[in-house]
Amino acid sequence: MTEEKKQLTENQDSFIMHPTVDFCFKELMENAKVRQGLIAAILKKDPEEIQKTKLMPTILRKEYPEDKYGILDVRVLLKNGEQMDLEMQVVSFEFWFQRSFYYLSKMVTDQMKTGDTYDRIKPCIHVGILDFNFFENDTRCYHAGMFCDKETGEVLTDLLQIHILELKKLPPESQNETGIIQWMRFMSGKNRKDFAKMAEQNEYIKEAYECLEKMSADERKRREYEERQKILWDHNSFMKSAKIIGMREGREEGREEGHVEERLNIMKNVMNNLGKSADEAMDIIGVKEAEREELKKMLLRE
Numbered sequence: 001m002t003e004e005k006k007q008l009t010e011n012q013d014s015f016i017m018h019p020t021v022d023f024c025f026k027e028l029m030e031n032a033k034v035r036q037g038l039i040a041a042i043l044k045k046d047p048e049e050i051q052k053t054k055l056m057p058t059i060l061r062k063e064y065p066e067d068k069y070g071i072l073d074v075r076v077l078l079k080n081g082e083q084m085d086l087e088m089q090v091v092s093f094e095f096w097f098q099r100s101f102y103y104l105s106k107m108v109t110d111q112m113k114t115g116d117t118y119d120r121i122k123p124c125i126h127v128g129i130l131d132f133n134f135f136e137n138d139t140r141c142y143h144a145g146m147f148c149d150k151e152t153g154e155v156l157t158d159l160l161q162i163h164i165l166e167l168k169k170l171p172p173e174s175q176n177e178t179g180i181i182q183w184m185r186f187m188s189g190k191n192r193k194d195f196a197k198m199a200e201q202n203e204y205i206k207e208a209y210e211c212l213e214k215m216s217a218d219e220r221k222r223r224e225y226e227e228r229q230k231i232l233w234d235h236n237s238f239m240k241s242a243k244i245i246g247m248r249e250g251r252e253e254g255r256e257e258g259h260v261e262e263r264l265n266i267m268k269n270v271m272n273n274l275g276k277s278a279d280e281a282m283d284i285i286g287v288k289e290a291e292r293e294e295l296k297k298m299l300l301r302e
Helices: 003-014 022-029 032-043 096-109 179-187 192-199 203-217 219-251 256-274 278-285 289-301
Strands: 053-055 074-078 083-089 124-130 142-148 155-166
Touching: 022 032, 022 074, 022 083, 022 203, 022 219, 032 053, 032 074, 032 083, 032 179, 032 203, 083 096, 096 124, 096 155, 142 179, 179 192, 179 203, 192 203, 203 219, 256 278, 256 289, 278 289
Parallel strands: 083 124, 124 155
Antiparallel strands: 053 074, 074 083, 142 155
16 A cells, blocks of 8 residues: 555544534434433433433424524424524624524424414523634633523523533633533544543443444545535635625725625625525625615626
8 A cells, every 4th residue: 555545544534523513513413312411411400301302393484474484403302392402603603692592582483373372382492502702701611591680680481591602712621521511522522532532421422422433434424524514614715705895895985886796796605605595694794784685686686
């Protein structure tokens, strides 16, 4: 075997998917034991208490024709009727909070059908796993929130809950880490050595590592993973381009027509490469409200 072929074989053998790529994350959540371990860590319960979880359709119902569709990453039904949406978000998104609460609210209303009474509504939980810093002035890597009294901190209702995990803020590794920090450490892993070490911590993370190994050895899934990874890289390039355009806009007044054309091109790239709707693409690249109708008209004319 030549040195070049040997190196290629070693690279193939050492390849392992990263959970921060949403394709990989969704595949991991197909495994009931992995879901059980992660959800238990988020809810601070013993995994044995999470007796049964069921994957649900990820497209939320539209009540009226003009409503936006809500498409979730991973939607899970717990045995007690609670629902959880788990989202892996690797690129910074200016309106992430607004979108998350829109989807969370839709999960609540999605439970109601004509003739139902309000006691049918069960708690809905959104879990945002972010591979970027969302709270810039806060060093904590984990936040949990629900409706509370502003003065006393007393919980008013648990019907809407949100958990935010910022992977970039993980503190230096320490001994005897437990719960959600272990899982955040796992999701931040970058190589087999990292994952193998973490697999020793508990049986649920071990199961997740074994799933990673199987997926990484599957040629079809590997191609899907690499295609999704390429789309994410392209998206980062589009966002960088959008920022440059924004800076250029501030320096070069009087070129509004050219600016709109550039916005339209970036918007089409996001729609084609990321499979987003026109509204979602405009959210991602930060199009101002005043420009949106004109861009939609231009899109229809093409």
